[in-house]
Amino acid sequence: MLFKESVQIAITALLSNKLRSILTMLGIIIGVGAVIAMISIGMGVRQNVTDSIASLGSNMLIVTPGSTNQGGVRSAAGSSQRLKLEDAEAIKKKIKNIDYVSPTVNSSYQIVNGNQNWNSSVYGVTPEYLQIRDLSVSTGSFITQADVNSRNRIAVIGTTVAANLFDAQNPVGKNIRINGQPYKVVGVLESKGQSSMGSDQDDIVIIPLTTAQERLMGITYIRSINIQVSSADRIEYVQGQVESLLRQRHHIVGDKEDDFTVRNLTSLMETMNDTTTMLTLFLGSIAAISLIVGGIGIMNIMMVSVTERTREIGIRKALGATFRNIMMQFLIESVVIGVIGGLLGVACGVGLAMGIAELGLFTTVITAAPIVISFGFSVGIGLFFGIYPARKAARLDPIEALRYE
Template identity: 75%
Template sequence: MLFRESVIIAIKALFANKMRSILTMLGIIIGVGAVIAMVSVGMGVRKQVQDSIASLGSNMLIVTAGAPRVNGVRQAAGSGEKLKLDDADAIKKKIKNIDYVAPNVQKSYQVVNGNQNWNTTVYGITSEYMMIRSLTVKSGSFITTNDMNTRNRVAVIGATVASNLFGESNPVGKNIRINNDPYKVIGVLASKGQSSMGQDQDDCVLIPITTAMERLMALTSIRTINIQVSSADKIDMVQEQVETLLRQRHRIKKPADDDFEVRNLTSIMETMTNTTTMITLLLGSIAAISLLVGGIGIMNIMMVSVTERTREIGIRKALGATFKDIMLQFLIESIVVSVIGGVIGIGVGCGAAMAISQVGSFTTVITIEPILLSFLFSVGIGLFFGIYPARKAAKLDPIEALRYE
């Protein structure tokens, strides 16, 4: 009963000084809101990075051509010409625990349909590229093994290319021109949107890799080989086997002389996740500083309140209030300030996170953990910074307090 009465008295004291109470809460409101908003931004960045890497495929290894040494200096990845289509076939045939192997080449071209044209990237791919990249055909069909064997001039286009060249009409069955050669559109991909780096994943044209290499780009080597491993726990083993096989095929004796590079997307995702987690913690920590400032504000106002209510404290002690009773009264008042400020701050933080997402076209992720953590931290701040004023009030001599004017 005493606790309930203390809460009622605390609320009445806050309403008696509305403006002062609002200004006291402001530090807590800003602190809690900033923590929630900043953490939601950090978690949004992490989700975008994870989605971007996941869009390349799960349990992925990417073999990149190049990185040869010229006069002892390693060149840029992709600058060599020793990665062949036969290397991809050998990986698929000789190494176990692999679901799909999809070599590809790419180059930018202007694609034309009638009086409409669009600059895009043309990818030479195999039929397994669809499974590795988790692509979905919205209309029509995908490139088949027969298309590769016969080097057909067929194409599957992304949603962005389709809208720019054909508008609202269905492109399937119609022809486009790439480097002045006609290609029949056999399918349109379902939209995948932008990657975390802002790259439009729908701005692409896919053609058979054999057609690309022999009839369009005049290439004898490939740029990358995408490998999907059957399970995550076998990625490291498969990576070692791929590196060993390619060294044998390219007659490389020392790993330092590799003319290729094998990247493990699972390791990259773990590294990026750890990095974005640290960024999120940093943003949250910086925002939490304003909570400490809010706590100092609470202590300051409670000290003023103790001075203003010195006679009241003296009367209560003269009527039998104990050290514990006075201490509890002022602690409850400071906690009530922080609780109300924390609740308002949660609303402000969630609103700010949604506003950032809408106005900035930036993904934010609001979860319960930072909300609970920031709220509990604000309550703890109120309790911690309320202890000193409460002790000062509880230790007042009742006779001196009654004499206070």
């Protein structure tokens, strides 16, 4: 029997029992659709985490203060005030393989322009912050080293702050008040939109670091040091150098605990990627269980089909059909169920993933790999679970089959 004829017979058999065929395929459709949707959600979570960490800058190290310990009582992480501007300058001067170093301080304040006001995060930074965070200025200019040295009261604002305080006007050259103090707007940042974690990256005001420390916050310490390493393969080496230098500067010897923390964003990203990959595989594995259930459904229906068509099989054998012919006929029928169910499942899975993204419930990432794998798995399920019914049909005694009522 030709392959083409076997396919035609299989499709005819499926069409003769439409409802039963659809119900048989349903397990495969649900399984394939669920696998694609779950994996797309998992990959979307992974993309969110990657984008969130990458938005901080490439090849980054972030130094933050540690916790204080007074009288055996430990305070929160970041409460130490021993991280100084001189530490950042020493890192920049003494450690190689570093492109940029930017110490920062930040706090939230009410920003006022005339009768308009807006609460925003105010960051005190150095000019290198522009390169480290991959920012760009749409109008005006960024802060300069001269502004830092002179403690100038100038500000660069994000588009959200500009829209809420100045509406459609150009803010450059105009004054705003931060904590009751006047600051001249010298630039507006290009919009970066929401971060992958949902925070508004344009809701920010940037002023010179020394201005923030001495004129706005009245502090002598800094809250973080952002370090951009020249290449990814030097990050761990530079991290060790930074830790050694800061221990030396802070007179930390022996087993005494560090009063600072150095975070390696590359290692953090690798760890988070590993975690989200496991999450994606877990979600996909749970969804794949329904594929197995669908395969069992195929075997069940094919067994029923063999029983119903026992007399037909006997006639085919009497007319010269071989073991191989009968085997192929029923195998092709089960594979066709897997193929059609797989195609419908792919359509449902992709549609579901796109719908979830459109509704804003989750970010989804649809790639070819899970589609191809899940479709191939559905075809394999149809083949695997069709073998036993096909063998049973092929091994029927033609005389007994003809006598079957």
